[in-house]
Amino acid sequence: DTAVSQTPKYLVTQMGNDKSIKCEQNLGHDTMYWYKQDSKKFLKIMFSYNNKELIINETVPNRFSPKSPDKAHLNLHINSLELGDSAVYFCASSQDRLAGFQETQYFGPGTRLLVL
Amino acid sequence: AQSVTQPDIHITVSEGASLELRCNYSYGATPYLFWYVQSPGQGLQLLLKYFSGDTLVQGIKGFEAEFKRSQSSFNLRKPSVHWSDAAEYFCAVGSGQKLVFGQGTRLTINP
Numbered sequence: 001d002t003a004v005s006q007t008p009k010y011l012v013t014q015m016g017n018d019k020s021i022k023c024e025q026n027l028g029h030d031t032m033y034w035y036k037q038d039s040k041k042f043l044k045i046m047f048s049y050n051n052k053e054l055i056i057n058e059t060v061p062n063r064f065s066p067k068s069p070d071k072a073h074l075n076l077h078i079n080s081l082e083l084g085d086s087a088v089y090f091c092a093s094s095q096d097r098l099a100g101f102q103e104t105q106y107f108g109p110g111t112r113l114l115v116l
Numbered sequence: 117a118q119s120v121t122q123p124d125i126h127i128t129v130s131e132g133a134s135l136e137l138r139c140n141y142s143y144g145a146t147p148y149l150f151w152y153v154q155s156p157g158q159g160l161q162l163l164l165k166y167f168s169g170d171t172l173v174q175g176i177k178g179f180e181a182e183f184k185r186s187q188s189s190f191n192l193r194k195p196s197v198h199w200s201d202a203a204e205y206f207c208a209v210g211s212g213q214k215l216v217f218g219q220g221t222r223l224t225i226n227p
Contacts, residue, residue, distance in 0.1 A: 004159070033214075041204060043160075043217040056214055090159055105215065107152075107159030 003027050004108035006091050012114045013081055021076045021111045023091030030096055031055075032074035033105065034066060037088040049074050081115045088112050118143045118211040120218035128224040131199050137192040137221050139181075139207030148210030149190040151181055154220075155203045163205075166190065177201070199225045 004025045013019055025032060033056075034046040048056035052068040063079040078085060088110045094103035119142045129135055141147055148167050152160040164175025171183040181192045190207060202225045208215040 041220040041222075043206060043220075045214045048213065092159075104162050104165070105160075107161070109157070109159045 004091055004093055004106050006089075006108040006111050008111060009109065010112050010114075012116065014116055015081055015083060017081050018077070018079045019081060019113070020078070021089055021091075021113070023074045023076070023108060025072055025091075025093040025106070025108075027093055027095075027106060028072075029093040029106075030071060031094045031103070032068065032071075033092040033094075034074065034076050035090040035092065035107075036060075037090060037110070039087070043090070047074075047076075083115050086113055086115045118209050118216050120207050120209050120216055122205075122207055122218035122221050124221045125219070126222045126224065128226060129197055130226045132196050135192075135194045135197045135201070135223070137205050137207075137223070139190045139192065139218060140188050141190060141207070141209045142188065143209055143211070147183075147190075149181075149183060150208040150210070150215065151175065151179070151190075151192050152206045152208060152217075153177075153203045154206065160206065163192070197223075197225055199227065201225060 007022045031050045033048045037043045046060050047066045049068045051071050065077045067075045090110045091108040092105040094105045121140045123138050150165045151163040154160045163179050164173045166173045166183045173181050179194050183190050204220045204222050206220045207218040
């Protein structure tokens with residue numbers, strides 16, 4: 001059973017389009033995250049949600065909007081895609097917000113986004 | 117601001133040889149340190165973590181890491197690598213409620 005799953009795995013789209021990436025975890029965790037990994041493999045957190053509440057919102061463009069319909073899902077919607085949005089986006093989850101990073105984070109397989 | 121530096125972008129070792137991947141951090145207080153591995157096309161998997169106590173930490177897959185406060189380092193080691201260890205390795209420091217990652221070290225294994 002996949003613990004943290006993401007769809008789609010690959011996403012190729014034109015500049016200016018709007019796209020969404022979905023993430024689901026079946027671990028019963030309270031906290032979920034979105035990370036962006038750029039072409040140089042540098043990994044940086046974008047957002048974190050705990051029980052559907054936004055708790056970390058790094059400096060990312062307003063075109064990126066996370067949505068958490070329930071604590072098992074955290075979707076990432078991107079408006080007006082730009083060339084620089086091309087990257088690998090990872091979803092992750094951990095058990096307890098209060099423990100913060102002390103809780104092990106479980107990562108999904110990533111979504112490879114290419115904007116043409 | 118907290119930061120993590122992995123000085124080696126790419127390392128190649130022979131199968132069966134020993135391995136050490138370097139990690140240096142910048143953090144004002146007692147650091148919480150992690151090593152993650154990313155296999156090709158996969159997400160990240162936690163290898164080990166250090167919060168306090170014994171400075172030599174054992175992890176999965178035969179890896180260990182040693183925290184050296186005086187050198188601000190948390191190097192990852194393995195006595196004998198296997199071909200399946202070829203992957204990208206990330207060091208990270210806990211900051212606030214998030215992880216700050218280094219830029220990664222790509223490990224290639226020669227047969």
